[in-house]
Amino acid sequence: MAHIPDAILSTPVLVTGGLVSASLLAAALRRLDYDRVPQAAVLSAAFFVSSLINVPVGPSSVHLLLNGLMGLLLGWTAVPALLVALILQAAFFGFGGILVLGVNTMNMAVPALVCALLVAPWMRRLPAGRRFWGGFAAGSLGVLMTGLMVALALGLSADAFTPAAKVLAVIYLPLALVEGLITATIVGFIQRVAPELLAPVESAHA
Amino acid sequence: MRNLRRDRVRRLCRVSIALCAWALSGPALAHKLKVFASAVGDRIEGTAYFAGGNKASGAIVVILDADGHDLAHLRPATDGSFSYQALAPVEHRVIARTDDGHQAEWRITAAELRPAFGGTLAPNPSPSMSAAAPAITAGSPPEVASPPSPEPVGPETLSAIELAVAHQIRPLREQLAAAEDRARLHDILGGIGYILGLAGLTLWWRCRKTDARA
Numbered sequence: 001m002a003h004i005p006d007a008i009l010s011t012p013v014l015v016t017g018g019l020v021s022a023s024l025l026a027a028a029l030r031r032l033d034y035d036r037v038p039q040a041a042v043l044s045a046a047f048f049v050s051s052l053i054n055v056p057v058g059p060s061s062v063h064l065l066l067n068g069l070m071g072l073l074l075g076w077t078a079v080p081a082l083l084v085a086l087i088l089q090a091a092f093f094g095f096g097g098i099l100v101l102g103v104n105t106m107n108m109a110v111p112a113l114v115c116a117l118l119v120a121p122w123m124r125r126l127p128a129g130r131r132f133w134g135g136f137a138a139g140s141l142g143v144l145m146t147g148l149m150v151a152l153a154l155g156l157s158a159d160a161f162t163p164a165a166k167v168l169a170v171i172y173l174p175l176a177l178v179e180g181l182i183t184a185t186i187v188g189f190i191q192r193v194a195p196e197l198l199a200p201v202e203s204a205h206a
Numbered sequence: 207m208r209n210l211r212r213d214r215v216r217r218l219c220r221v222s223i224a225l226c227a228w229a230l231s232g233p234a235l236a237h238k239l240k241v242f243a244s245a246v247g248d249r250i251e252g253t254a255y256f257a258g259g260n261k262a263s264g265a266i267v268v269i270l271d272a273d274g275h276d277l278a279h280l281r282p283a284t285d286g287s288f289s290y291q292a293l294a295p296v297e298h299r300v301i302a303r304t305d306d307g308h309q310a311e312w313r314i315t316a317a318e319l320r321p322a323f324g325g326t327l328a329p330n331p332s333p334s335m336s337a338a339a340p341a342i343t344a345g346s347p348p349e350v351a352s353p354p355s356p357e358p359v360g361p362e363t364l365s366a367i368e369l370a371v372a373h374q375i376r377p378l379r380e381q382l383a384a385a386e387d388r389a390r391l392h393d394i395l396g397g398i399g400y401i402l403g404l405a406g407l408t409l410w411w412r413c414r415k416t417d418a419r420a
Binding site for chain 2: 003004005007008032034037038040041044045048049052054084085088089091092093094095150153154163164166167168171
């Protein structure tokens with residue numbers, strides 16, 4: 001699952017994850033958009049709690065990730081929001097761990113950034129009534145990319161890549177669909193009640 | 207046209223709300239993999255489960271000795287339970303893992319297995335009976351040591367008592383281990399409080415900076 005516990009990954013993977021996350025965090029903090037801090041806090045809290053609602057799938061159990069939505073709405077601010085929520089999940093619930101925090105943050109933040117930098121501009125060009133497709137794309141892409149990165153992290157640490165990849169594909173494909181639908185709903189809802197949230201001026205604070 | 211769009215959004219909303227409801231109506235679980243094991247006689251019996259209650263029947267349970275030698279690979283039954291015949295009274299590490307990167311570990315001390323292999327909990331019953339206790343799980347030594355019987359209790363009786371006690375307290379220990387990992391309301395509220403506090407701190411910091419500049 002997206003929270004890889006301690007004592008599974010090999011040291012090079014841990015170090016890479018830590019370095020990537022640290023540099024992403026530094027980049028995110030430099031262009032931190034203070035106007036989005038309240039939104040970031042709300043989404044961070046939602047992400048923090050969503051990991052508690054689990055549905056058993058196959059040999060494991062899944063929960064919503066919401067990282068696509070966070071990338072879409074928060075841009076670079078998603079990185080600190082994800083990191084804070086992951087630290088608190090490790091501290092309060094014992095999901096993941098402290099040593100793997102870097103890898104887990106990377107696995108969540110890179111897809112969020114892809115959604116922020118690729119999906120969000122595309123979505124803003126869509127006519128207002130179709131923007132929920134952007135939400136669908138962001139939700140499912142976030143889950144699929146996170147799944148792929150988890151599989152890579154596990155595969156690079158163990159000698160066998162295929163079992164992990166197979167299980168993750170079984171788990172993440174339905175999750176991607178559900179998450180896409182839910183993100184689409186949220187985006188459709190925001191489009192109706194507060195469309196300005198979906199069309200922020202990214203360059204104003206960059 | 208606009209109505210059509212609104213209808214579509216509404217339909218999508220309805221579908222997703224139904225999906226959410228379905229997800230919420232299922233068991234609300236934390237998804238940390240846990241494993242519990244205890245020695246019952248010379249067998250190591252245990253369960254693999256996800257914190258919160260769901261059984262992890264798809265997990266793989268690996269039994270290692272203290273030096274990390276692979277002793278057995280087990281597949282838990284549908285209720286998550288597994289059992290392993292210990293061959294020697296040494297420390298065992300029980301590791302459960304799923305292919306998607308969950309892992310949990312439980313340790314069985316050598317002392318827990320010793321009674322079944324002829325030894326008692328302590329090698330010499332009279333002097334060090336209580337001294338050997340700290341390494342052992344709570345429960346068994348006091349029952350064994352406390353009644354000062356006039357004639358010495360035979361080793362068979364002792365191990366029978368130990369087996370019975372282990373049987374009796376096993377469900378209690380299992381429940382205790384499971385209860386420890388359930389996410390509680392105050393954990394959730396505490397986490398949300400931290401997030402809001404951090405956001406407030408960030409905003410305060412920003413206000414201070416703009417004030418200083420002005």
